[in-house]
Amino acid sequence: NAGVMQNPRHLVRRRGQEARLRCSPMKGHSHVYWYRQLPEEGLKFMVYLQKENIIDESGMPKERFSAEFPKEGPSILRIQQVVRGDSAAYFCASSPGGGGHSYEQYFGPGTRLTVT
């Protein structure tokens, strides 16, 4: 059973370009969480999605950031018009369930975004 897959592992973008980060959850998992790890900071929740639904986006910046998890295909985290402050490691985690359960989340290797 393959783990959570993220691609690309490393992404370099110039200021103003768009960044697309992909996450394929573990087989059988329909719950996806995105987290961001900024330099010298801990991991911060961004968004929680189920297939075709955004459940909680309370951690997403109000502008330029969006996420989706279509019926078919990977979850996508999209950052428009990137700025240097977006440089960070972005992690995706998947889970067999959500809400107030004890399900653990399985993390992907992350995408390290560098904005030049």
Added chain:
Amino acid sequence: AQSVTQLGSHVSVSEGALVLLRCNYSSSVPPYLFWYVQYPNQGLQLLLKYTSAATLVKGINGFEAEFKKSETSFHLTKPSAHMSDAAEYFCAVRDSNTGKLIFGQGTTLQVKP
């Protein structure tokens, strides 16, 4: 709101010594607590989790943690540190509504030969 505080951003121990990484939580409901480890340039790997079944939880790589409700703590321990334990460790509580993880700031463990 639920939260987690990790005391000590850096901990240094000698190889073979006891490892103790501290984590305190705040939660108005019975919490689900997790410890993750992150090696450089890698993702997070689950070490162990507390789900109310037992207060002493054993995890991988010889780590264990004890849930103490009276102290609102979930400290991570390992009797004898190994060089390969050098990494960053994160304590997290699972949000009771959405399931998102709320992380502490992390503790970097250094193991000296």
